[in-house]
């Protein structure tokens with residue numbers, strides 16, 4: 240049986256990060272809202288619990304609280320930042336405002352050896368981010384480590400299995416953070432660290448079989464790795480009870496349709512239906528400039544085409560989707576309330592339930608990097624496994640202004656050159672995404688003594704862990720020079736190439 244680490248989310252931006260760190264240490268983890276009761280959690284039989292940090296102060300009336308019986312489940316609890324303060328308050332410590340807030344690096348000195356710090360140097364850099372801290376602890380606690388401004392930076396309870404740390408072991412800036420989490424999991428919780436992708440695939444296949452029985456399943460393929468893994472996994476489980484639909488929107492990258500065809504029809508032997516819908520998409524986008532309107536129109540048209548394709552397939556009652564764990568965590572956000580819509584996302588994994596199907600979501604407990612590991616496990620070729628993410632609305636949101644077939648062809652040609660050269664230079668795997676954007680401006684140029692007045696292509700190269708934040712990447716000058724040269728020479732209608740050097744936030748990765 241899979242061992243589970245439970246993470247209680249008090250509204251931190253790091254809950255997912257803690258979950259990932261545990262999984263990187265081969266311990267399966269799930270995030271729960273702080274409202275979960277100890278009894279509910281006990282049913283899941285966790286081997287340990289981590290209380291996350293959070294933006295609140297334990298003194299606020301509205302401060303997130305936790306079921307105190309968590310400490311009586313007989314499993315170790317590690318409180319981080321707010322999680323530590325809350326636990327110490329419940330177990331008899333006092334929390335106070337720190338003299339001045341403490342954000343960023345601090346030097347931690349271990350004052351009492353403990354399993355939590357096994358194998359670590361006595362002094363090390365940790366990352367702090369707090370306004371409150373534990374000011375004093377009762378005799379039931381031992382202080383294990385401190386920093387200059389935070390004397391109780393790590394504590395443990397003497398009779399209950401509780402540890403607390405004021406710093407953040409989950410962030411990479413905490414030098415020995417991973418080791419501390421490993422010590423908590425392996426030394427304190429006695430985790431077996433045996434959560435491996437091969438067994439995840441086996442378990443998924445078994446659970447798909449039991450959900451589906453002898454019914455038929457439909458899966459939308461986008462060409463991206465998530466829907467591809469769903470299709471391959473479901474196919475492994477139920478074979479020809481699965482039918483896949485790929486919608487050719489005309490807003491795809493160069494070679495996308497052919498790749499899906501070769502991989503899925505030829506390699507995996509799937510029943511794949513392709514819906515030709517380029518004309519429909521271009522017709523509905525004609526003259527539309529507003530990015531949100533474009534996204535909504537594309538999403539809507541996609542569902543219509545998909546529905547029509549699905550109606551032609553007999554007896555299908557289940558829809559397989561590539562929902563990932565971050566979407567699931569977001570939907571149980573402990574802070575509640577919808578966040579502001581920056582962009583209306585559309586993807587194959589987001590087909591609405593109103594289509595009248597039962598849903599099958601085999602990736603709903605996985606992160607993107609885990610999906611890629613699963614792709615490797617399923618025998619995907621590298622080209623498919625490591626494909627950069629591509630937005631559901633495709634080139635439609637990379638052509639700024641109105642979308643036409645001519646512009647799609649121009650951008651497709653430029654994007655193809657970008658990807659070819661990035662791969663050739665060995666940069667593809669070092670980037671989260673690399674792509675071209677077609678701008679709605681024309682600039683003056685000179686070619687062979689003649690004046691030109693043509694379009695501008697912008698290059699976007701970013702690094703990211705999950706697409707939530709991103710930094711721009713500056714690849715070597717030679718690569719930029721080759722891309723610029725080739726795009727201007729080979730793509731008719733483009734006479735200028737620009738480089739986007741914006742981070743997310745405040746910009747976003749896609750331009751629309």
Ligand code: XMP
Pocket residue numbers: 582583584585586587628629630631632672706707743746747748749750751
């Ligand atoms: P932004 O532009 O919001 O993008 O910084 C973050 C990540 O999401 C991808 N993206 C999408 N993916 N459907 C998707 O499946 C969409 O509608 C969509 N819009 C953006 C984007 O490529 C980046 O990786």
